Amino acid sequence: MSAVKKDTLPLTRSAHLVLVSDTPKGRGVFAQQNIDAHTVIETCPVLVLDPVENTEHIEHTTLYHYTYNWPMKTANGSVITTQAVVFGLGSMFNHSHDQNVGWERNVEKQVVTYKTLRSVSAGEELCISYGSHLTFKDVSAPPEEIEEPHEMLSKIQLD
Numbered sequence: 296m297s298a299v300k301k302d303t304l305p306l307t308r309s310a311h312l313v314l315v316s317d318t319p320k321g322r323g324v325f326a327q328q329n330i331d332a333h334t335v336i337e338t339c340p341v342l343v344l345d346p347v348e349n350t351e352h353i354e355h356t357t358l359y360h361y362t363y364n365w366p367m368k369t370a371n372g373s374v375i376t377t378q379a380v381v382f383g384l385g386s387m388f389n390h391s392h393d394q395n396v397g398w399e400r401n402v403e404k405q406v407v408t409y410k411t412l413r414s415v416s417a418g419e420e421l422c423i424s425y426g427s428h429l430t431f432k433d434v435s436a437p438p439e440e441i442e443e444p445h446e447m448l449s450k451i452q453l454d
């Protein structure tokens with residue numbers, strides 16, 4: 296019988312995910328079956344990039360649009376932010392302002408775990424939030440409201 300090593304990490308995977316290649320956001324991850332809320336759907340190993348290698352090389356390539364912020368401890372003990380390449384489906388989750396998937400870094404183990412934030416129906420896209428500083432036009436964003444001039448005027452604060 297083989298001994299289970301202490302540093303073994305389970306790589307949880309959902310069997311009910313598919314990659315769709317022709318969505319308005321490019322490739323995307325979709326649910327094939329209903330998935331309960333708070334289900335771990337994927338655990339992905341990452342490659343933490345050297346900060347200099349990142350700014351001098353990766354930032355000038357397409358890969359830059361796939362990396363995640365990652366904290367790194369420097370030799371003097373301070374923590375800086377570098378980037379990490381996420382392997383597996385982790386790099387395929389698109390952005391939505393109404394995301395149904397949350398993610399968590401395990402800095403020590405160098406993995407990211409993805410979990411549903413609510414129940415997801417079969418056929419729904421699984422999306423995370425990239426935050427508010429997007430480098431592309433969000434095709435799923437609600438249309439910006441065009442306000443009537445009198446409504447705008449009524450918001451001007453007069454002393």
Ligand SMILES: C[S@@+](CC[C@H](N)C(=O)[O-])C[C@H]1O[C@@H](n2cnc3c(N)ncnc32)[C@H](O)[C@@H]1O
Binds near residue numbers: 323360361391434
């Ligand atoms: C991490 S990749 C996700 C996978 C990507 N769709 C693909 O086909 O490789 C991030 C890129 O997906 C696209 N993307 C993700 N979310 C999007 C959204 N809400 N609207 C438009 N494009 C999106 C953008 O081109 C972005 O740079």
